[in-house]
Amino acid sequence: MNKKRTVHASVKDERLVNMRRDQMIRGAVSLFKEKGFHRTTTREIAQAAGFSIGTLYEYIRSKEDILYLVCDRIYDQVRARLEGMDVEKGTLKSLKLGIAYYFNIMNEMQDEVLVMYQEAKSLSKDALPYVLKKEVEMVGMFETIILKCVENGELVMEEKQIDLLAHNIFVQGQMWGFRRWALKNKYTIDEYIQLQIDLLFSGIEGFQSQLKEGELYEHS
Amino acid sequence: MNKKRTVHASVKDERLVNMRRDQMIRGAVSLFKEKGFHRTTTREIAQAAGFSIGTLYEYIRSKEDILYLVCDRIYDQVRARLEGMDVEKGTLKSLKLGIAYYFNIMNEMQDEVLVMYQEAKSLSKDALPYVLKKEVEMVGMFETIILKCVENGELVMEEKQIDLLAHNIFVQGQMWGFRRWALKNKYTIDEYIQLQIDLLFSGIEGFQSQLKEGELYEHS
Amino acid sequence: MNKKRTVHASVKDERLVNMRRDQMIRGAVSLFKEKGFHRTTTREIAQAAGFSIGTLYEYIRSKEDILYLVCDRIYDQVRARLEGMDVEKGTLKSLKLGIAYYFNIMNEMQDEVLVMYQEAKSLSKDALPYVLKKEVEMVGMFETIILKCVENGELVMEEKQIDLLAHNIFVQGQMWGFRRWALKNKYTIDEYIQLQIDLLFSGIEGFQSQLKEGELYEHS
Amino acid sequence: MNKKRTVHASVKDERLVNMRRDQMIRGAVSLFKEKGFHRTTTREIAQAAGFSIGTLYEYIRSKEDILYLVCDRIYDQVRARLEGMDVEKGTLKSLKLGIAYYFNIMNEMQDEVLVMYQEAKSLSKDALPYVLKKEVEMVGMFETIILKCVENGELVMEEKQIDLLAHNIFVQGQMWGFRRWALKNKYTIDEYIQLQIDLLFSGIEGFQSQLKEGELYEHS
DNA sequence: TATGAATGAGTCTTCATTCAT
DNA sequence: AATGAATGAAGACTCATTCAT
Numbered sequence: 001m002n003k004k005r006t007v008h009a010s011v012k013d014e015r016l017v018n019m020r021r022d023q024m025i026r027g028a029v030s031l032f033k034e035k036g037f038h039r040t041t042t043r044e045i046a047q048a049a050g051f052s053i054g055t056l057y058e059y060i061r062s063k064e065d066i067l068y069l070v071c072d073r074i075y076d077q078v079r080a081r082l083e084g085m086d087v088e089k090g091t092l093k094s095l096k097l098g099i100a101y102y103f104n105i106m107n108e109m110q111d112e113v114l115v116m117y118q119e120a121k122s123l124s125k126d127a128l129p130y131v132l133k134k135e136v137e138m139v140g141m142f143e144t145i146i147l148k149c150v151e152n153g154e155l156v157m158e159e160k161q162i163d164l165l166a167h168n169i170f171v172q173g174q175m176w177g178f179r180r181w182a183l184k185n186k187y188t189i190d191e192y193i194q195l196q197i198d199l200l201f202s203g204i205e206g207f208q209s210q211l212k213e214g215e216l217y218e219h220s
Numbered sequence: 221m222n223k224k225r226t227v228h229a230s231v232k233d234e235r236l237v238n239m240r241r242d243q244m245i246r247g248a249v250s251l252f253k254e255k256g257f258h259r260t261t262t263r264e265i266a267q268a269a270g271f272s273i274g275t276l277y278e279y280i281r282s283k284e285d286i287l288y289l290v291c292d293r294i295y296d297q298v299r300a301r302l303e304g305m306d307v308e309k310g311t312l313k314s315l316k317l318g319i320a321y322y323f324n325i326m327n328e329m330q331d332e333v334l335v336m337y338q339e340a341k342s343l344s345k346d347a348l349p350y351v352l353k354k355e356v357e358m359v360g361m362f363e364t365i366i367l368k369c370v371e372n373g374e375l376v377m378e379e380k381q382i383d384l385l386a387h388n389i390f391v392q393g394q395m396w397g398f399r400r401w402a403l404k405n406k407y408t409i410d411e412y413i414q415l416q417i418d419l420l421f422s423g424i425e426g427f428q429s430q431l432k433e434g435e436l437y438e439h440s
Numbered sequence: 441m442n443k444k445r446t447v448h449a450s451v452k453d454e455r456l457v458n459m460r461r462d463q464m465i466r467g468a469v470s471l472f473k474e475k476g477f478h479r480t481t482t483r484e485i486a487q488a489a490g491f492s493i494g495t496l497y498e499y500i501r502s503k504e505d506i507l508y509l510v511c512d513r514i515y516d517q518v519r520a521r522l523e524g525m526d527v528e529k530g531t532l533k534s535l536k537l538g539i540a541y542y543f544n545i546m547n548e549m550q551d552e553v554l555v556m557y558q559e560a561k562s563l564s565k566d567a568l569p570y571v572l573k574k575e576v577e578m579v580g581m582f583e584t585i586i587l588k589c590v591e592n593g594e595l596v597m598e599e600k601q602i603d604l605l606a607h608n609i610f611v612q613g614q615m616w617g618f619r620r621w622a623l624k625n626k627y628t629i630d631e632y633i634q635l636q637i638d639l640l641f642s643g644i645e646g647f648q649s650q651l652k653e654g655e656l657y658e659h660s
Numbered sequence: 661m662n663k664k665r666t667v668h669a670s671v672k673d674e675r676l677v678n679m680r681r682d683q684m685i686r687g688a689v690s691l692f693k694e695k696g697f698h699r700t701t702t703r704e705i706a707q708a709a710g711f712s713i714g715t716l717y718e719y720i721r722s723k724e725d726i727l728y729l730v731c732d733r734i735y736d737q738v739r740a741r742l743e744g745m746d747v748e749k750g751t752l753k754s755l756k757l758g759i760a761y762y763f764n765i766m767n768e769m770q771d772e773v774l775v776m777y778q779e780a781k782s783l784s785k786d787a788l789p790y791v792l793k794k795e796v797e798m799v800g801m802f803e804t805i806i807l808k809c810v811e812n813g814e815l816v817m818e819e820k821q822i823d824l825l826a827h828n829i830f831v832q833g834q835m836w837g838f839r840r841w842a843l844k845n846k847y848t849i850d851e852y853i854q855l856q857i858d859l860l861f862s863g864i865e866g867f868q869s870q871l872k873e874g875e876l877y878e879h880s
Numbered sequence: 881t882a883t884g885a886a887t888g889a890g891t892c893t894t895c896a897t898t899c900a901t
Numbered sequence: 902a903a904t905g906a907a908t909g910a911a912g913a914c915t916c917a918t919t920c921a922t
Contacts, residue, residue: 010902011902013902016902036341036342038258038342041894041895041896042895042896042897043895043896051903051904052903052904052905053896053897053904053905054898054899054902054903054904054905054906055902055903055904055905057896057897057898058902058903062896062897063895063896063897092424092428095424118338118341121256121338122256122258132401132402135402136402139402153429154428154429155424155427155428155429156427156428156429157427160406160407160411160415161415161418161419161427163406164407164412164415164416164419165419165424167395167399167402167403168392168416168419171391171392171395171399172388172391175387175391179387179391181352182352182355182356182359182387183387186380186383187380187384191380192384195380195381195384196384196388198381199381199384199385199388199423200423200424201423201424201425202423202425203419203420203421203422203423203424203425203426204312204315204375204385204420204421204423205421205422205423205426206423206425207375207376207377207381208312208374208375208376209373209374209375209376230884230885231884231885232884233884233885236885261911261912261913262912262913262914263912263913271886271887272886272887272888273887273888273913273914274885274886274887274888274889274914274915274916275885275886275887277913277914277915278884278885278886281914282913282914283912283913283914450881451881453881456881476781476782478698478782481915481916481917482916482917482918483916483917491882491883492882492883492884493883493884493917493918494881494882494883494884494885494919494920495881495882495883495884497917497918497919498881498882502917502918503916503917503918532864532868535864558778558781561696561778562696562698572841572842575842576842579842593869594868594869595864595867595868595869596867596868596869597867600846600847600851600855601855601858601859601867603846604847604852604855604856604859605859605864607835607839607842607843608832608856608859611831611832611835611839612828612831615827615831619827619831621792622792622795622796622799622827623827626820626823627820627824631820632824635820635821635824636824636828638821639821639824639825639828639863640863640864641863641864641865642863642865643859643860643861643862643863643864643865643866644752644755644815644825644860644861644863645752645861645862645863645866646863646865647815647816647817647821648752648814648815648816649813649814649815649816670905670906671905671906671907672905672906673905673906676906701890701891701892702891702892702893703891703892711907711908712907712908712909713892713893713908713909714893714894714895714906714907714908714909714910715906715907715908717892717893717894718905718906718907721893722892722893723891723892723893
């Protein structure tokens with residue numbers, strides 16, 4: 001079910017393959033960050049990885065393979081870190097903790113997230129689904145948390161609402177990365193986390209002035 | 221004050237310049253949508269625009285100019301449409317209307333928005349600021365609406381909260397475009413609008429089960 | 441005998457043709473001086489001439505025509521000025537005067553001479569002979585002067601010697617233009633003229649130390 | 661001290677670089693000879709060199725690099741051959757031998773000299789000085805020979821005269837190449853050498869008719 | 881006559897990929 | 902397994918020339 005799209009390597013020694021790909025991905029991420037996938041050449045990647053262009057092609061079949069490996073790797077790293085999140089508790093408190101946890105990860109991996117975010121679209125029709133599936137899984141983690149709250153009786157929400165809320169949380173985490181240019185001057189990551197959680201939980205109505213409360217009862 | 225980065229044209233007749241650039245942009249948007257900026261050739265753009273490669277270069281200086289023109293045009297179109305939004309009323313109702321209005325525009329222009337969203341990063345360091353400024357202005361429109369509500373006494377919010385809320389709304393509008401692959405199977409645009417407004421206004425706590433309300437008072 | 445290679449013009453009014461070509465040549469010379477024939481575009485020439493590219497092509501058939509017109513014009517100007525030289529006297533004094541006169545012209549027209557010198561080779565096989573013929577004529581003027589000296593009994597020289605001497609004088613005049621970079625730091629034009637005349641007339645042996653004269657009788 | 665402007669090659673193996681550049685230069689010289697630098701395409705050069713356009717660009721950075729390489733190479737070849745000239749003797753006889761020697765080299769390398777002569781001006785402002793310096797050095801060799809004659813007491817000449825005489829010799833050597841069209845019909849190279857040496861050494865006055873000698877005493 | 885928009889062949893240059901060593 | 906020289910298809914951009922107005 002969870003089959004990976006494998007990338008062919010001419011070299012057989014699996015340990016070696018992993019090592020070389022590690023070097024390759026590390027170099028590629030930093031190059032993609034700087035100049036994007038299309039403006040980065042395979043030679044540059046090979047050089048950044050510390051080996052020759054010939055060697056590079058012993059471990060991949062095409063340039064696009066590198067992009068796939070990079071995206072794949074980044075998702076795996078994010079997922080690995082998200083494993084530390086408690087998905088089962090089913091309390092609003094644990095939801096808040098989960099959000100804060102996730103936002104902090106996004107902050108720490110903001111370069112990687114940005115790269116993946118901007119370059120994933122360059123993946124071939126072939127590779128894209130594998131990457132999107134990982135996103136779906138990650139959104140699914142928040143769905144699970146929220147669902148547990150519902151099951152626990154903490155919340156009353158329909159499926160569509162749960163799903164959308166999970167999406168919103170997920171995107172707000174990424175947003176800290178891809179809108180850095182607008183956000184980092186105004187907020188620290190901690191402020192950002194706090195403010196987003198407030199807005200997510202209280203909603204606009206949570207900020208309604210008490211005086212006028214009566215007037216607005218017809219809101220929905 | 222609001223000076224545009226002008227793109228040089230060899231042709232003097234301004235009417236003609238506008239006409240040709242219109243054709244060019246239309247062609248480019250549909251090509252970028254299909255294959256992205258980097259995989260689209262200038263010849264293809266010329267052809268899609270209905271003239272020769274030589275003519276194309278009478279109206280621009282470099283391929284990147286086309287991208288700038290495209291981004292610039294899309295923002296202008298979005299802004300032009302947003303002019304129809306009532307920013308001054310200062311009621312929560314008008315805020316909801318504004319959000320719905322904006323989300324509908326994003327829905328109608330989802331191709332353009334997606335293109336701009338994915339390709340803007342390919343703009344040169346030179347052109348990027350001009351495009352980002354437009355985003356800031358658009359986010360500013362929502363800030364204004366919210367601020368009016370605060371001034372009107374409808375809401376009690378601090379500046380940072382206002383700002384972030386405006387950002388969230390803005391991104392949620394774009395999100396309908398850039399996460400189509402995940403959303404369009406589940407929601408109609410009307411559902412999306414309704415659900416997002418509900419979440420934005422009620423917040424998670426608005427969906428709290430009444431029974432447990434007491435337990436969570438310590439939320440912030 | 442002296443037929444010019446004519447350059448076709450669509451415009452009939454001969455007065456106009458001459459005027460336009462004047463403008464054109466003036467512009468072209470200064471552009472060729474700056475960047476050479478190949479790096480100068482027809483548009484630039486039209487602009488420098490003060491009319492449009494369309495108009496330019498009413499007066500020539502191809503870019504190369506311009507080069508031909510330029511070379512032709514420069515030679516004509518040089519020749520016109522050389523008319524003032526006394527070719528018939530047949531004295532060594534008049535030869536010196538002629539050399540000085542010619543060198544001064546080369547000094548005054550050094551930009552034009554340089555252009556022609558460097559770009560003539562770009563003329564088509566078709567146009568080149570017409571330009572070379574003018575050079576031959578100019579060299580011929582010095583041949584005539586020297587020949588008169590011989591006829592007058594001032595000199596005893598064979599035809600080949602006369603011819604080569606004329607060439608040398610001619611080239612030394614141009615040399616002031618095309619080796620400016622090496623000469624202008626060291627000599628004023630007057631010094632250059634004086635020194636060259638001394639060398640031409642005295643020859644190396646004219647600078648022989650008297651003491652050793654005997655030893656070198658076997659010189660030729 | 662004599663640092664060369666180096667041309668970057670992607671290929672590391674210096675032996676290979678030299679070999680490929682040899683091929684390249686040989687091909688380029690013959691093409692430039694035929695049609696000039698600007699009318700020669702990089703593809704033609706690659707083909708003439710016997711490899712692909714891609715390979716060509718492994719050994720240079722831009723088309724202009726080829727021109728520089730060509731000019732540089734030609735000067736080096738000329739210089740290498742001039743090394744065989746005896747510069748130290750300091751006799752008029754050795755000066756004559758030097759001139760004859762140099763003129764013969766110019767005759768043998770007339771194609772190369774012509775190319776360099778006509779195309780050097782297309783070098784960038786960046787590369788030109790390196791090429792001009794070589795010319796200066798070569799002129800310097802004749803200065804040295806003449807200076808030795810002066811030091812030896814064979815000649816009495818001032819610095820400016822020495823310098824100009826050296827220039828004249830140098831240009832007369834090149835002249836055999838760049839005025840081939842006018843000279844080769846009239847003279848063999850041996851005749852040319854003999855006649856030029858006669859003119860250089862005797863000067864015009866050396867050809868004065870004895871009868872009139874008295875009349876001209878006021879010559880300078 | 882004058883204009884200048886349109887054309888597209890032609891040019892330089894890049895870069896993913898291969899393959900002999 | 903590793904190397905890096907060789908390849909050539911492909912792409913951005915230029916510019917001499919034409920022609921309808």
